[in-house]
Amino acid sequence: MDSLVSARAWRDGVPVEHAITRNDLVTAAHDPDTLVWVDLLAPEASELAEVAEELGLPVTAVEDALAPKERPKLIRHESHVFFTVYAVHRDGTRLGFSRVSGWMLPHALVTIRLDELFDVSTVERRWKDSPALLAAGAGGLVHGLLDTVVDGHFAAIQTLDDALEAIEDTLFDDRPTSTAFARSVYALRKDLVALRRIVLPMREVVSGLLRHPGTDAPVLRPWYDDLYDHVLRASEWTESLRDLVTSAFETNLSLTDARLNTIMKKLAGWAAIIAVPTAITGWFGQNIPFPGDGQPLGLWLSAALILVCSLALYVAFRRRDWL
Known part of the structure; x- marks a missing residue:
């Protein structure tokens, strides 16, 4: 399978030494003593359908994973949980977004990335540093993935916050503002609107996982509560920045008058x-x-x-x- 990038397996939080092959995937995914992670990069619909069929997932699982322009969401099925989130990265002077979807089964996690802009090695290091989470099952894998994504949201929000402070310094300078200033304010507001569209729905994603049987283990509950708190903080921070950008735009007009x-x-x-x-x-x-x-x-x-x-x-x- 050309789209298969990585495949890992753990037993009681300890990595399995031998590599997981395509033939071992189905057996390992249904083994209650084994935890499996499979990463697919830009898979074709036919390839993804084969994986879904082998794992016993419905046809709608493929449609959810490859449907264009999806918002961050969580859908709970009888056999699995599907989620879609967006990681943030810098694209020159603007923000870029990379979509990451996943199927969470009782003992397996299949991630589907549409591009290489999201670095999964960061997620793997987080899993390596938290063996207790991996011992709790697929919910631990999902937590490590979402925690990395939310940390990226915080980094992007901090970047926009710093840019807003620079705009405020220019705003209250004695010199009149130029067209370039208005353009920078508009670009900041556009980035903030795009970021808000992926940050706010994360509350629904994490909240849905908190109510799922696969993530309510005693060892996982505090970690997901902390993740939900981070998501709320990111949402509130985004909302406050949106108000500040609007105020900066209106203040610039008032100062010009x-x-x-x-x-x-x-x-x-x-x-x-x-x-x-x-x-x-x-x-x-x-x-x-x-x-x-x-x-x-x-x-x-x-x-x-x-x-x-x-x-x-x-x-x-x-x-x-x-x-």
């Missing part, structure tokens, strides 16, 4: 000051007699009026914070 009002006040103030010499020189330019007409007194009188009136307007505007 405030800067525009300040500029308009200054322009109006200087226009009023400039209007004083214009009015006085225009008055003294009329062809009618006025005090100092035809004498040096007229020049000094007009200059004094310009200076006094302009200075009075400048002081008045300055007190009102117009200049």
Whole structure:
């Protein structure tokens, strides 16, 4: 089977030395003393149907695993539990998402990945560090997988949080914001919306596992309670970041309006000051007699009026914070 990437088996939490082959898969998966994990990478529908048939799974199991654009979900069948989650990774400057699905049987876990962007070696190390979980059955394997996925959600949320702090620093800078700033805020909001779509449904996935007989063993219950707490924290953090991004966008608009009002006040103030010499020189330019007409007194009188009136307007505007 070309899509088979890894196959592991444990007995009482201890790895089985010999490798699990395709022929051993069915026997090991139905052995109550053996725990089996099989990882499939981008399998064809026909390949997946063969595995499902050998494991005694219904045809709908293949449809669930390969259906496009599925949201994170958990479906409990009579023979197995199916789940779909999304791992997060960096794709350049944006967030990328990798879909991971799984069939959880009483003594086996089959994971189906559609790409190689999710590193299963991290999950294997977590299983290796927690042999007590593996001794509890397939629920321990699922916990290690979901715990790794949720940790990736936290890392992505932290990245967005740091980006939001940088935006806030730019937002309250004295310099006006540019189009690039608005573009960065929009990109952050778009990433956050996409992340929210995969983080919030995780509550239903973990909550459904908490009610499943395969994960209610005494040794597993505290681990799943802790995982559910992490999922809630990630959801709340995502919601708070969404509110902050919205506030940042609205604050930017408010600050832009405030800067525009300040500029308009200054322009109006200087226009009023400039209007004083214009009015006085225009008055003294009329062809009618006025005090100092035809004498040096007229020049000094007009200059004094310009200076006094302009200075009075400048002081008045300055007190009102117009200049």
